[in-house]
Amino acid sequence: MAVHGPAMTDVARLAGVSHQTVSRVLNGHPNVREQTRLRVRAAIAELGYRPNGAARALVTGRSQVIGVVAQNTTLYGPASLLAALEQTAAEEGFAVSVGSVRDLDYRSISAAVERHLSHRVAGIVVIAPVESAGEALERLPKDVPLVTVDGDPRRPVPLVTVDQVAGARAATQHLLDAGHRTVWHVSGPSDWFDSVGRIEGWREALLAAGVDPPPLMQGDWSAASGYRCGQLLARMPEVTAIFTANDHLALGVLRALHEFGRRVPDEISVVGFDDVPEAAYFIPPLSTVRPDFDAVARASIQLLLAQIESGTGGALRQTIAPTLVARDSVAAPPRR
Amino acid sequence: MAVHGPAMTDVARLAGVSHQTVSRVLNGHPNVREQTRLRVRAAIAELGYRPNGAARALVTGRSQVIGVVAQNTTLYGPASLLAALEQTAAEEGFAVSVGSVRDLDYRSISAAVERHLSHRVAGIVVIAPVESAGEALERLPKDVPLVTVDGDPRRPVPLVTVDQVAGARAATQHLLDAGHRTVWHVSGPSDWFDSVGRIEGWREALLAAGVDPPPLMQGDWSAASGYRCGQLLARMPEVTAIFTANDHLALGVLRALHEFGRRVPDEISVVGFDDVPEAAYFIPPLSTVRPDFDAVARASIQLLLAQIESGTGGALRQTIAPTLVARDSVAAPPRR
C-alpha cells in the first residue's frame, strides 16, 4: 500500500522534456509547442500520472480546496446548500472540505476554521445562521477569503443570504390576499437570522395592511414544535391563517389541526417555507416559499473566488429572492 | 492577504531549539524534556503558529483528510450519513472532503476519486448504493484505503451497510403480526441495493409466513412516486397493509389513501423506512424502521482507519441492524 505514484519528473523523462515543461502543460501555460504538449499528455496518460495537490499547495501557499463550516447538515436547508456549494465549487475546479460543528459558538467555529486554515484552504464559507456565530467571525484572521451564508446582516462581512423578509412578506401577503383578516406565525428559534427575518417580513406585511400582528408562536424548526403550537392554534376559533417559518413546522401544525378536526384550507389556511420535496404531498399539498439554494451557492462561490483572485476583502452583500409556490393549503376564510 | 504565517523554524528560533524539536512536540514524540516542550508550546502560542498540512502531506504522502464520494446528498439518508461521517472523522482528527457526483456511473465516480487522490487523501468512503457504482470501484487503484457504504454485497470490497433485509423483514412481520393476510410493497428504484434488500426482506417475511407476495409497486424514493402508487393501491379493496421502502414514499401513499377516503390505520396499515424526523407527525404518525446512521459512520471510519494504519486491504464487511419504530399507522385489518 501507499505506493507513491509517478511524479512529474517521471512524466518528464518519458516525454523527453524537463519537469518544468510538464508543469507548463498541466497549468495551461501558452508557450509550449503543440507537439510537445501532445507528447507530455501522452506520457501523463501512459503513466497514470496524477499531480500532487499537496506539493502544489505547499509551494503556492493555497490549495484548490474551499472549506465550509456548517452546523446541523441534516436539516433540509443546510443539506441543500451544502450540496449546491459542492456542485458549484467542483465546476470551478475546487474541492469542498466540510467542517461541521456541534454548536455555532466562538470556540467551535474558530476550531473548525483553524482546521481549515491548517490545510491552507483557498477560502472559507461559513453557514452561520445564528447570532453567536457572528462574534466568532469578526475575530477571525482577516487575511483569508471568507463568505458567510445566512449570516448577520449587520456585520461587515461578505454575506450571501436568502431574502427572508421578502419571502415571509410574500407568504403573509398571499394569505391576506385570499381574504384573511390577519395571519398567525409559527417562527423558528429566535437566535436564527432566518427566523428573525421571516418574523420581520410577516410583521411588515401585516402592518402594511393595517393589521396588528397577533402574538408570535415560537418553534424550533421541528415538526414536533409545530405540532405543539398547532395544538394551541387549533383551539382558537379566530385563527384562519397560519404562516410557519418552515415546512416541517407546517407539517406539525397540519397534523394538530387535523386532530382537532379543523379542516385545511376550508377553515384554516397554512403557508410554509423551504419547499421541501415532500411539501406537495402533505395533506393538503402545502403552499410554501422556495429559496433558490443554487443561486445562493453560486453567489457565494463567486464572491469567494473574487476575493481569492483579487486579494480584496470587500464586504459585498448579495440577497437572493425566493419565490412563492401556491398549492392547496390556502383558501378564503370561512364565512361567519 | 495571503500573508504566510510563521513556519516551524520561526517557532524553533523563538523557543531556542531546532525545528525538529518543534516537530517532535507537535507530533507527541516521547523524547522531549518537559521544560523544552513547554517552551515550544509557549512559542507556538505566542506566534499563533499553525502547522502546514500541505507540507506534512507532501512528506508523509498522506493528508489527514478522508474523501467521501456521494450522490444526492439532499436526501435524508445520504445527508444524515454524511453528517455522521464528518462527525466521526473529526473525532479521529480527520477532515472530510466531499466529492458529490451527479451520477453514480463509472466516469463520474472515477473522476471524483481522482480528485480525492490528487489531494492525497488518507482514505476514501464511497456511498455507492447503486449497481453502476460497483464496476467503477473494482477498477479503482487498489493501493488506497477504501470503504463502501450501502454498496454491492457481492463485491469483494470493504463494505458497511444497514441490514436492509432484516429491516424490511421486521416491517413486514410487524404488519403480519397485526393480523394482515398479506403485505403490499412500494419499493425504491430497482438499481439501488437498499431497494433490492428491502424487497428481499419483504419477500422473505411473506414466504416464511406461507404467503405468496403480491405484485411489486416500484417507486423512486420520492413522495410523488409514492402518491402515484398509492392511487392504485387505494382503489384495490383487498389491500390492507402496505410497506414502503422509505418514509417519503409512505407520505405520498398516505396522501393518496386520504384522498380516496381510505382511513389509516383503520382500513389500511402503512409502515415506512428511515424514520425521518417528521415521520412522527405524518397523518397518522408513521410506523417505520430506523437505520442507525451513526453506527454506520462509526463502522466505516473504523474500517478505513484500520486499513490506513495496517496497510492491509482486508475485505471486511459490517452490517448494522435497524430497529422498528411502532407508531399509529398500523392496526388490525378491518373485519370483513
Next chain:
DNA sequence: CCGGGTAGTGTTAGCGCTCACATATGGCAC
C-alpha cells in the same frame, strides 16, 4: 576508567511541485 546503553537534541536530505531566471532557437530588420 571504560564500553555501552538511553534520553535529549541537532543536522541533513529530500517529498513534488512552482517560481524566477537562464538558455537555446528562429525570424527579421538593418
Next chain:
DNA sequence: GTGCCATATGTGAGCGCTAACACTACCCGG
C-alpha cells in the same frame, strides 16, 4: 554579418515539513 525580439525549453532554488541518522551528555555495571 550583427542586433534584437519572441517563442520554446531547461536549471536551480526553495516552499515547510518529517525521516533517518549523528551527536552529546549522562548513568550504569564491571
